[in-house]
Amino acid sequence: xxxxxxxxxxxxxxxxxxxxxxxxxxxxxxxxxxxxxxxxxxxxxxxxxxxxxxxxxxxxxxxxxxxxxxxxxxxxxxxxxxxxxxxxxxxxxxxxxxxxxxxxxxxxxxxxxxxxxxxxxxxxxxxxxxxxxxxxxxxxxxxxxxxxxxxxxxxxxxxxx
Numbered sequence: 001x002x003x004x005x006x007x008x009x010x011x012x013x014x015x016x017x018x019x020x021x022x023x024x025x026x027x028x029x030x031x032x033x034x035x036x037x038x039x040x041x042x043x044x045x046x047x048x049x050x051x052x053x054x055x056x057x058x059x060x061x062x063x064x065x066x067x068x069x070x071x072x073x074x075x076x077x078x079x080x081x082x083x084x085x086x087x088x089x090x091x092x093x094x095x096x097x098x099x100x101x102x103x104x105x106x107x108x109x110x111x112x113x114x115x116x117x118x119x120x121x122x123x124x125x126x127x128x129x130x131x132x133x134x135x136x137x138x139x140x141x142x143x144x145x146x147x148x149x150x151x152x153x154x155x156x157x158x159x160x161x
Contacts, residue, residue, distance in 0.1 A: 003115070003123070005031040008097040009084045010041040011145070012117040017051035018143035021121075021136060026060045027129045028120060033094060034061040035083035075106040088112045099145070118147055118155045125159045133159035 006029045013034070016022045025032055034042075039061070043052045055061065069086040077085070081103035088096040089112055096107055096114040107114045115123070117140060124130040134156055141147060147155075 003029070003095050005029055005033070005093055006095045006097050006115070007033040007035065007084050007087045007091070008038065009099070009103070010038050010080045011099045012097045012120065013038070013042050013055055014049070014051040015117055015140050015143045015145040016120070017054040018049075019136075019139035019145075021139060022051075022054055022058075024120065024124045024129055026058075028123055028127065031062060031094075032060050033087060033091075034063055035066045035080065035087055036063055037066065037079040037083040039063055041080050071110060072106060075102065077103050077106060081106075085110070085112055088114075117145055118151060119158075122155055122159045132161065134161055 016025065043056045064087065066083040066087045068082050069089050072082050072085045072089060077100070081098060081100050084096050084098055085103060085107055088094045089110060096112050097117070097120065098104060098107065098114055099116050104114060104116070118137060121130060121133045121136040125133050130136055137147060137152055137155060
């Protein structure tokens with residue numbers, strides 16, 4: 001099944017923009033939802049950050065106010081993670097893009113389809129938007145995203161590298 005729409009959390013946005021790879025997002029998805037809680041975290045709280053500047057200049061974010069799902073709120077996640085997962089739960093065609101381990105456990109438990117930032121790079125390579133997942137991962141790591149060597153190997157294998 002082709003993934004055409006996503007609701008994205010702060011960490012993927014920040015590391016993609018800081019690593020110079022934010023332009024992959026509109027190439028991957030026809031619709032990119034950014035919950036207001038995530039927008040506040042990235043753009044308002046990080047005013048001087050490259051990710052804040054770059055995201056605020058993009059025409060593609062679909063900003064939405066989200067009513068938290070009690071099923072997600074019970075997990076006591078951050079405001080951004082709660083908004084992303086609540087919106088994805090209420091809108092099943094959307095894929096949640098999250099990296100936080102507790103949020104990923106919540107998504108898995110609730111049956112919410114998800115991708116991590118590294119998986120976005122694999123998808124970008126499969127769609128011809130990226131030449132090397134390994135190089136993209138190194139840029140993400142240099143921008144502050146922690147990925148274990150095991151996860152890197154898995155991602156590179158998925159990408160055929």
